[in-house]
Amino acid sequence: MYKRFELHNHTIESDGSLSAKELIDYMVENEVDAFALTDHNTISGHYKIKKILEKEKPPIECILGMEYTTYYGHILCFNLNEYIPWENIDKECAELLLGSIKKTGALAGIAHPFSYGAPIAQGCRWEMKLNDYSVLDFIEIINNPESLEANEQALMWWQSLCLSGLRIAMTAGMDLHRKDGFENKFAVYVKTRPGIGAQTALVRAIKTQKTYVTKGPVFEALLQKNTAVKCRIENIVKKGFDMQAVPFWTVEYTSPSGSVVRKLDKSEKMSFLPLSEFRDSSVIIVKLYAGEACMENLTAVAPVIYC
Ligand SMILES: [Zn+2]
Ligand SMILES: [Zn+2]
Known part of the structure; x- marks a missing residue:
């Protein structure tokens, strides 16, 4: 069986317009199997989401995450159980931050690497230096709101890294900030079995580069x-x-x-x-x-x- 994952979503805990409850309802309405909560630089929504899931038991699973929003690029984290301070951030050495995220057992990847940078969208473009790619689990090859050109560059970058022998998974995301509509947008599918939780299924898929990206x-x-x-x-x-x-x-x-x-x-x-x-x-x-x-x-x- 395949499960559909929506892996990039914001709420009012950062700059989104939906509350935790509204985000869950919107995902359920749109037949998503699992979604990630990836607010900018905060995990304050985690306990709110967990409380609703425990109390109301909606037919959906949640991946707790965050989007580190820095001046040199954005880093998506999945299965993040604690807030990791990032005073060690270094534009010349992305391994420091990526490595400290991964030490906690979370997955770490680069969001929208070719987004417009300054002065249009300060910090959105990936500008950190990375020499050791083993600290990188995935690259978001399609960020749905981004331009075709930015996504094509991301896809080609990921492809060239894979062709050079590096093992990096691909993801896609809505970068949802409001009810944008899921039609003709790319999502991630993961092949799994009944009874396996979304967190485990996602880790297995990303660690083995077995994510499926599609809009059809x-x-x-x-x-x-x-x-x-x-x-x-x-x-x-x-x-x-x-x-x-x-x-x-x-x-x-x-x-x-x-x-x-x-x-x-x-x-x-x-x-x-x-x-x-x-x-x-x-x-x-x-x-x-x-x-x-x-x-x-x-x-x-x-x-x-x-x-
Ligand atoms: Zn971002
Ligand atoms: Zn985002």
Whole structure:
């Protein structure tokens, strides 16, 4: 089974307009399975959310988190159980802050890395130096309110890091500050089993780079007998995405030695590609487009394949 996660949300505890209760109700209304609370620089909403979940038992799970909002970039944390002071923040060494977040067992990643920086949005762009990527669990490759260009740069940065051999998961988020509407926005799906809590499922997915990012169907890519990549468009489709309006699908396979593109009829659900198509097939990233392969048509990114 796949669960849908909304991993970037704010409330009135920072600069959002929804209370903890309103955020829960909005997520439940929109059939979200689990959502993260990621207010800017505060965990004051944690106990409020926990109290409501315990008392009212809504059909949803919550990931407690925070967004460190610094002058040199924003860091998203999930499964954060304590506030970590950040007097050790250093623009020249992001490992210090990321490392202290991770020491507590939380997951840490970079939000909207290519957001406009100063003077339009002071501090939103990632400008910290990071040499040791092992302290980084994920990069938010799609921040829904960001421009197409900023998201494309984030996607390409994450892709190039993965192709260079680094193991970094991808996420997407609404960066929700008000009731924005979830239609045609990217979300994260995680493959899990009944009875496994959202926190555990998220940790497993992020630690193994097994998150699925999509605004339409969940898109799976698997290695077959070490000879081919098999891609499958799943029947799980995010609400609001019009499958009928897709003219055709384009599947783009990218390895360190280049990209190969395959077109599928809109009724086709599978695509196979022999590894022999690549000179270097050590890492393969597969993306799905509704139409030609361009950022406007990007629909889903499958978890990275390591051969
Ligand atoms: Zn931010
Ligand atoms: Zn945010």
